Amino acid sequence: MIYFVSALLKDIFEQGKDYPWARPAACPECGHYRLWGHGFAARYFHGYPCCLYLKCYRCPSCKRVITLRPDSHFSRIRSSRETIRSHLEQRLDYGRWPRSTLSRPCLRHWLTNLARQTLARLTDSWKDGLISAFDRLAAIGFTPIARTI
Secondary structure, eight states: OEEEEOOOHHHHHHHGGGSOOOOOSSOTTTOOSOOEEEEEEEEOOTTOSSOEEEEEEEOTTTOOEEEEEETTBOTTOSSBHHHHHHHHHHHHHHSSOOSOSSOHHHHHHHHHHHHHHHHHHOGGGGGGOHHHHHHHHHHTTOOTTOSOO
């Protein structure tokens, strides 16, 4: 289970495993008041040359493993929400991708999946444009560029 927290990747990168992660007050699944430390999970993020270590906790009641993740990123996506949105916005506004270190296939993947998610989940928002659909999907808790529907 992923638990989003307010954290800066730069600080996590600089401090490594010494980063002061805030322990959740209770298990998000069952509400149990006590969580045990469960080590770290190595995750890769765009713009960082090595993996970053994200703190994990385990609930003794429901046995769930909770991984803390910065809220600036979607689950399972290496690039930040702002990066994704700005790249898609420039493509939709100007008809070309911005100069970036991201690969073109990755950028096209985001655009294709955003269109699929919009058609599947927000049929009424298509007329407002894909960027507004991106914002709406993110606001209701979906990953707008996820492959699975």
